[in-house]
Amino acid sequence: MRRRLGTCGSSTARTWPASSSRPPTSTPTSSGSPGAGPRSSWSTARPGADVDHVLFDNHALGRTATEELVRAGYTRIACVTGPATTPTAGERATGWRDALDAAGLPADDDLLVHANFRVDGGRDAMASLLSLPQPPDAVVATNNLVGVGVLQLVAEARDELSGMGVSVIGELPFATSAHDNLTVHPLGPREMGLTAARLLLERIAGSSEPARRLVQGAGDGTAGGVGRLRQ
Template identity: 55%
Template sequence: MATMAEVAARAGVSTATVSRALSGKPVSDEVAEAVRRAAAELDYSIDRTARSLRRRYSDVVALVVPDVENPFFTAVARGVEDVAREAGLSLVLCNSDDDPEQEARYVEVASEEQMAGLILAPAGPDPRLDPLLRKGRTVVVIDRLVDAPLDHVVLDNQALGRIATEHLLALGHRRIACITGPQETSTARERAEGWAQALTAAGATPDPQLLLHATYRVEGGQSAMHELLDLPEPPEAVVATNNMVGVGLLRALSTTTHHAAPQVSVIGDLPFITSDVAGAVTMPLHPREMGTRAAQMFVERLQGETGPPRRVVLDPTTPEPLTRLLTGPETR
């Protein structure tokens, strides 16, 4: 049986547009005709799929993020909501506070309330998704990797850590520190790996004293920066692997009497109150695209896509967001 994704590919439109066209919602005459023709050629019926979906679950999707106050996840939510609304889905935003127990409770609620599924930025490497997966619900993972055969939308975190460090190396710095997130978090590990790779490639051996794991919060970055400044030989420059860590780092520097404050490179956009800090270089991450791509994959699964797990990697090495779609067992 043909899927909505196949109809969309043949008509040259999005799956959301196919849904609108076949549901009688406003689209241009040209698009409507292209969709109807593609559906007829593939013998596709949206009514059959819609009836099946209504029997099984509601038109509600939950987005669970570790920190709803982080502007990164606010932008992710906007991308998800845009696609969900166009596909006729309602969005519920949940804050896990980076707590696996709270996250597991939201998974249970999504299952009990017969939600269509979950888009999840996991609090840990092994989220408890069984209540949803046993019911065949759709789950898409964003931002952080989990060891499960699910669709993912993530960043190329090693590249982010490497590029942020290479920028500081190009300015002549060699004693470069890295403040990253918890060791159990894939983004934290991978960005730290990129930091070490860049230093090694430049002939500057990474100093274990200069790699600090903190919470992905303002307080974590602030405390870690003070720890670095208290070293007998403080770093010349620092990579902050998260926007909130970057804010904390800059707060620490603003209150220190240290006469030679280090150069700062932040992975992520700083909130507007700190965006004009002199000497701080930021790397935009395009979180709204992450939300958009995750929601598109979610809708495709909901509407019949049955292929193997996919991983979309948002590539930071180009001026415009570039995605690499990896499919099959080689994804991790």
């Protein structure tokens, strides 16, 4: 699956507290701060928070992106993910590790690199991986901007890295150099946004049912994408 252009999706859309039978009167915000009015934001889940959530199945995304490389025959697969303090980054990295464990492949500590979720983070992480005594033969990039950085370094060393496998979670936000061994796993942020908006409108209309948690992920075998939503 070759994609050149796309959008950047986050891990969660959130609306305001489910306990409110009608929306507060303050101005809508994307910050999710306490006391704010109706809100629909892109964020990570807050355990125990009395709000509706729409989330990506981050563990499944990491696992599926890795399994794609395993099926292609790669045996030393690295993972470039976000900061260790970011739940999304940790969940996708756990999916990577679980996929390697299931395949009987090494998930060495030096194959997991935490970086910022930006292009420069991907570049720095890839440079670090390539400097290892035994570099990887494939990389899972758990974010689209990180993926761009990884692909930039692969393109700059095209002759040496022509066989490098790259699996990116999230559609690439702008054009990158062509790479034959690239797989992109779209997240489907549009579907997530539409679902979050529907939940928000139901709250505005007076719904007072308990907070709902909908998960968008790899239930249909395609991580992200326009997959099914499940509670």
